Amino acid sequence: MSHTIDYYFAPQSPWTYLGHQRAWDLANKAGATLRVMPVDLGQVFPISGGLPLGKRAPQRQKYRLVELARFSEALNMPLNVEPQFFPVPGDDAARVIIAVDQAHGAQAAMAYTGAVLTAVWAQQRNIADAQVLAALLQECNLDASCMARAQTPEVQATYAQNTQSAIDAHVFGAPSYVVDGEMFWGQDRLDFVARKLGV
Structure with a gap:
């Protein structure tokens, strides 16, 4: 059976x-179709009851940093828990990803997403800076x-459609993987995604 991952x-x-890389590896291993769908969380959060990071309770913000450090170490992935350019708007990067x-x-879009x-x-780089995206x-x-293409109405329409699709699928946070209609929220649920894919 061929699977589709949104x-x-x-x-x-x-x-x-x-x-990101683990999700891509799973999709490749399963021979699944992966649809690259960046979304505007600023529109998803109000509908789903989520809060932007700065509006969350202090204990939640503090624990988030602990968990980021834990996962960085466990996965052996470099990560600045409080990077220089964060919070940072993601809209421009999302549109370039869609343009790619x-x-x-999808393969090129996944590679570019990983770089972003x-x-x-x-890398302490500012993805709200067009020169960095280029x-x-x-x-x-x-x-x-792709920089010019990212400014087209077609790309903006796709970004809006992705965001609406996420809302319709009851997505409330990132990343979310919807496999054949079943949602898995968070990179710590990838083991369940693997089970769903049969790999």
């Missing part, structure tokens, strides 16, 4: 960063024209 994420999410997906397909996430969480395209050997 991969809902925000390009500035540390949890997306921690699970439209121009070059690494830029925030391991440099990441170059580093991934992708067409610079």
